[in-house]
Amino acid sequence: MRDPRIWVEGECNESLYKAAAAPLPAYKPCRGHRHVEMTLCITGLPGADKSTDEDTVLMVLTARCNDQRQEIKAAYKKTYGKDLVSALKSELGGLFEDLIVSLMTPPVLYDATQLHKALKGAGTDDQVLIEILASRTGEEIKEITKVYKKEFGGKLEKDICGDTGGSYRKLLVILLQGSREEDVDEDNIEKDAKDLYAAGEGKCGTDEEKFITILGNRSEEHLRRVFDAYKKISGSDIEESIKGETTGNLEDLMLAIVKCVKSVPGYFAESLYKSMRRAGTDDKTLTRIMVSRSEVDMLDIRANFKKMYGQSLYTTIQVLLRTIFKKKAPHLPFILCDGVRFGNLL
Structure with missing residues (x-):
């Protein structure tokens, strides 16, 4: 294991944030035990008798x-006797x-919290339910349920x-079990392909049960x-059949499942693109995806975004967030897109 490293000031540019196997110039070896590093990390965070340096907060926590x-x-908490999240909430604001x-x-707590907000807010945020349950693995869903x-x-x-109904609810509940089959049944x-065709394009009306059983x-x-x-x-592709045979939340959920089966990074690349192309940026979706996928598959999402839309995710977010975050953190867009936390180098 490499020596613990601490963050020291460095120029904020794209090359600084690129993932690299070699030690980055913005890090220097720190002698001593791990608690020394942690103490140094928190010196820029909100504490007793000092104001909050938002740039330091960003650099320490995203690194x-x-x-x-x-x-x-x-x-x-050991140093100041306070909860850090509560302190951050009192010092920061907005997005x-x-x-x-x-x-x-x-x-896992983040996913569980997002689901709780989606269900307990004013109306149901079906987009959150669909995104999380269609994209997480069975084991992840089981952990989310426990938390x-x-x-x-x-x-x-x-x-x-209590918040959903019909075939849409049934498919959500199936996904919530986290018990998708593991093997390929040659x-x-x-037979499944023919059953799907017969349940949709091949008949008058739609046998939603057949779609739910197979997709779920x-x-x-x-x-x-x-x-x-x-x-x-x-x-034609299965997506075309789903679009022609179903509507509303059920259609959105089935399409999300199909897209995630084909490529989870591709699904999130499309979701990010849509969140930034609506009339008014969908800040909640943008934040949720960037945070939840940052240590999972963000580099793959970036590659898919570039392939699908011919532009870099970093550049797109940079333009979008210029008026929101530039004064506070001009390097924020690349940090969000980095996909590899510097902590992985420790």
């Missing part, structure tokens, strides 16, 4: 992975506060059932092969 942020949070507080939240109950005292499935690939339970690799077989049978 480390989420696990290390939790260590910083613990070190802060900058939302971003920093989100980065300070453990990933949801621990933090909010209720069952996620019960809350979802004998049923052709089959393994991802099995579904990819079913989609290929479906195209040979119908002459």
Whole structure:
């Protein structure tokens, strides 16, 4: 394991933030134990008798992975006797506060919190339900369910059932079990493709149950092969059938499942693009995706974004956030797009 490293001031430019296997120039070895590093980390955060340096807050917290942020949070409480997240909320504001507080939240708790807000706010935020349940793995969904109950005292499935209905609710509940099949059933690939065709394009009306059963339970690799077989049978992609046979939230959920089965990074690249191309930026979606995928597949999302839209995600976000964050943190767009926290180098 490499020696612990601490952040020291450095020029904020694109090359500084590129992931690299070699030690970055903005880091210098720090002699001593890990608690020394943590103490140095928190010197720029809100504490007793000092004002908050927002640039330092950003640099310290984004230069480390989420696990290390939790260590910083613990070190802060030991040093000042205060909760760091509460202190940040009292010092920051607006979108900058939302971003920093989100980065300070453990990933599973962050997902559980987003779902709780989606269900308990004014109306149901179906976009959040669809995004999280369609894109997370079975194990991740099971962990989210446990944390949801621990933090909010209720069952996620019960809350979802209370806010949704019909075939849409049924498919959400199936996904919520986190029990998608793992293997490819060679004998049923052709059958599933034919069943989907017969349930949609091949009949008058739509057999939603058949779509729900296949899309909600089959393994991802099995579904990819079913989609290929479906195209040979119908002459069109499965997405076209879903668009023609379903509407509303059920259509959105089925399309999200198909897109995630084909490529999770591609799904999020499209979601980011849409969030920045609506009349008025969808700040919540932008923040949620950038935070939740930052240590998962952000580099792949960047590559897909470039391939799909012919422009870099960094440049797009830089232009978008110029009027929001430039004065506080001109380097924020690249930090958000980096995809590899510097803490991984420790």
